[in-house]
Amino acid sequence: EVQLVxxxxxxxxxxxxxxxxxxxxxxxxxxxxIAWVRQMPGKGLEWMGFIYPGDSDTxxxxxxxxxxTISADKSISTAYLQWSSLKAxxxxxxxxxxxxxxxxxxxxxxxxxLVTVSS
Amino acid sequence: QSALTQPPxxxxxxxxxVTISCTETSSDIGSYNRVSWYQQPPGTAPKLIIYEVSNRxxxxxxxxxxxxxxxxxxxxxxxxxxxxxxxxxxxxxxSSSTWVFGGGTKLTVL
Numbered sequence: 246e247v248q249l250v251x252x253x254x255x256x257x258x259x260x261x262x263x264x265x266x267x268x269x270x271x272x273x274x275x276x277x278x279i280a281w282v283r284q285m286p287g288k289g290l291e292w293m294g295f296i297y298p299g300d301s302d303t304x305x306x307x308x309x310x311x312x313x314t315i316s317a318d319k320s321i322s323t324a325y326l327q328w329s330s331l332k333a334x335x336x337x338x339x340x341x342x343x344x345x346x347x348x349x350x351x352x353x354x355x356x357x358x359l360v361t362v363s364s
Numbered sequence: 365q366s367a368l369t370q371p372p373x374x375x376x377x378x379x380x381x382v383t384i385s386c387t388e389t390s391s392d393i394g395s396y397n398r399v400s401w402y403q404q405p406p407g408t409a410p411k412l413i414i415y416e417v418s419n420r421x422x423x424x425x426x427x428x429x430x431x432x433x434x435x436x437x438x439x440x441x442x443x444x445x446x447x448x449x450x451x452x453x454x455x456x457x458x459s460s461s462t463w464v465f466g467g468g469t470k471l472t473v474l
Contacts, residue, residue, distance in 0.1 A: 349457035350415035
């Protein structure tokens with residue numbers, strides 16, 4: 246069974262750093278792109294970027310380029326999303342999602358990680 | 365850059381059909397079949413229900429169907445059931461090699 250399991254909720258202060266994770270299982274982790282999607286409170290979905298764990302090829306949405314870093318450790322089948330200096334506006338639910346092989350869709354999603362940034 | 369417009373809300377009674385539209389400002393929908401639809405019940409992660417305009421993943425009921433005409437894609441849900449109440453998002457892989465989501469449509473089953 247394909248599963249993406251994300252790390253738990255985080256509460257941080259502005260200016261702090263953070264790295265959240267998404268562990269894949271039940272499939273060949275290195276053969277599928279993993280995307281990160283933001284959902285701000287009461288708002289819609291926003292594609293942030295994605296990574297191909299097989300060779301760490303990474304692409305970012307222009308809206309998020311330079312704001313976050315996406316990485317992966319294929320030895321432990323885990324993708325990451327990190328911030329070096331959080332802002333209150335980073336408060337959101339973050340989902341990882343697997344790109345469907347050969348198609349432009351995301352077929353499996355993690356349960357989400359809620360990040361709250363507040364002083 | 366492409367933008368996708370969805371109606372904020374739609375509603376229908378059990379057993380009825382509803383259609384949710386997704387209109388694009390440029391021409392990527394009309395040129396390619398890179399449209400997907402996702403269902404997000406309250407408090408849960410999104411779930412893929414339609415890919416490549418009109419294909420259903422395994423396990424998705426055939427009450428859900430997708431289509432497109434010109435720059436508008438549509439999701440139709442027939443035989444509405446209470447459990448269909450959720451937010452629905454369209455998504456497009458654009459000619460700029462990025463994904464864009466619509467603003468979402470809240471479906472209320474009356």
